[in-house]
Amino acid sequence: MSLTDSQIKRLKPSDTCTPSRPDKYSDGNNLRLWVRSTGSKVWVSDYKYAAKRQSLTIGKYPAMSLADARQRNQQIKDLIKQGINPKHDKKRLQADTDGTKAFDAIAERWHDDRKAHIAPKTYSRDYSQYQRDIKPFIGHMNIEDITAPDVLAIGKAIETRGAPDMARRAMRQTGQIFKQAIREGLVTHNPANDLTIALKPHKVKHHSRVTSQQLPKLLQDIDAYGGDLLVKLGFWFLCYTFVRTQELRFMEWSEIDYQAKIWRIPADKMKMDRPHLVPLAPQVMAILEQIKQLGLSDKYVFFNTTTRKPYSENAFITALWRMGYKGRMTGHGFRGLASTTLHEQGAMHEAIELQLAHEKENKVSKAYNGAQHLKYRTDMMHQWANFIDDAYAGKIDNVIHGNFKQQAQKHG
Incomplete structure (x- = not known):
């Protein structure tokens, strides 16, 4: 039968308890509580390793609670399943004495x-x-x-x-x-x-997205969206910059370099733990100015005054559903659309990957430099913003005039 806290608190050394022979109470799963003749109570995990029965003292009660003892006992079982002798891996089983660094x-x-x-x-x-x-x-x-x-x-x-x-x-x-x-x-x-x-390679899950031919209709639907203004502006921001939705949602005013017209995202906000630079086209700067004039927050750009915190992921998902794009488009889809279109138009692969801040283990990421190809990327992002505007205007056949290869030679 399993032990209970109230039962453990009442336990005292029995008449047969000696310094060399403590009282032992089982909690199941080979976890035992030893009550010594001094009255102290210690947790002991019994286990079998290399065909030998062994035991390991894992903590004292009440400093280690019943719940913690059960958890530690299970950790020992997990180590054994991995072929690790718990006695030889003490660091895994050390508790932080004051808890501040646990x-x-x-x-x-x-x-x-x-x-x-x-x-x-x-x-x-x-x-x-x-x-x-x-x-x-x-x-x-x-x-x-x-x-x-x-x-x-x-x-x-x-x-x-x-x-x-x-x-x-x-x-x-x-x-x-x-x-x-x-x-x-x-x-x-x-x-x-x-x-x-x-870890083992996994199949890439492609996020739903429209094609470049369907993009004009999506842009027109975004422009006609009658919901929250900041969500609408957020979609335009995603269109122009193809950043991750989470990066957009937690964007801060202090990260914007107005002079250089660059958004400097700190490493702790990025998926790959590296700082990221996003060149901002005039269209993007105009969106930022429009939001700034609203005076919603001194910290966050896309700030929801109703919830008093940045917009949630659901705000953008729900808006796409309301526009009729459920299962057809996601916030992440803007990234895939930009990558495919820019590659088709001959843009420099490394510049696209750097701008997407991809996690692929390749030469780009191994020798990462946030400012690498920055002049080229700036030109590319300006042209991409113009592409979005032309697509919205129905000029899809006349956009991005195939000069990316020339730029690659110029700025490479």
């Missing part, structure tokens, strides 16, 4: 900070995954002790149950929590960086 404490702060800025459904999904897939592995560890193999073990464990996309998501979340610790000055490195390449 990975779990930092993770909780990161999730709490996000809760006010993301959709409840997204928060619930990510927090549930943390509790289920990440915390059991490293939640108890001092963040300074966590290594890349520790993080990779999380992804591998999820991968073995046939969920490769979820494995990548868990490892990315772990990386984001490390960024939180870096911002708090607790660590200086992020062992989760670039680890997803160690």
Whole structure:
């Protein structure tokens, strides 16, 4: 029968308890509570490794609660399944003495900070995954002790149950929590960086998007959209810049370099943990000026005055559905449309990949330089903005005049 907290609190050394023979109470799953003759209570995990019965003291009660002891006991079982002797991997089983550098404490702060800025459904999904897939592995560890193999073990464990996309998501979340610790000055490195390449390749999921021939109708529908003005302007911003929707939603006024006409996105907001430069065409600067005149927020550009936080992902998805594009177009679709069209028109591949801030492991990302091909990219983004305007006007056959190859030779 499993133990309970009230039962444990009442336990005292029995008449037969001696210094060499403590009382032992089973909680099931080979987890036991030892009550010593001094009255102290310790948790012991019994297990079998290399065909030998072994035991490991994992903590004292009440410093380690019943729930924590069960979690730690399960972590030991997980290590054994991976062929790791828990006694030889003590760092995985060390608790932070004061809790300030415990990975779990930092993770909780990161999730709490996000809760006010993301959709409840997204928060619930990510927090549930943390509790289920990440915390059991490293939640108890001092963040300074966590290594890349520790993080990779999380992804591998999820991968073995046939969920490769979820494995990548868990490892990315772990990386984001490390960024939180870096911002708090607790660590200086992020062992989760670039680890997803160690997982099995997965099939690319293509986001729904319209074709370049269907683009004029989409642009006209966006222009005619009668919903929230900032959502409408957000769509035009996505059209002109093809940034990720999340990057757009959390855009801050302080990130805009008005003199250079560049949006400088800091590394901690980017998927690949690298700063990103977005050249801003005159059409984009005009949108920013229009929003600035509304005086909605001193911090966020796309600020929802109703919820008092940046717009949610659902705001843009719902708007597309209302325009009749459910299953036909997504916010991410603007990126795919831009990539396909620019490649078809002969634009420089490396410049397109840099502007998309793709995570592909290639020569571009290995030798990343945020300002690489910036003059060419600026010209490309200006032409792309003109392409959007011409497409809206129905001049789809006359846009982007095939001079990208010439520009590549000029600016390469």
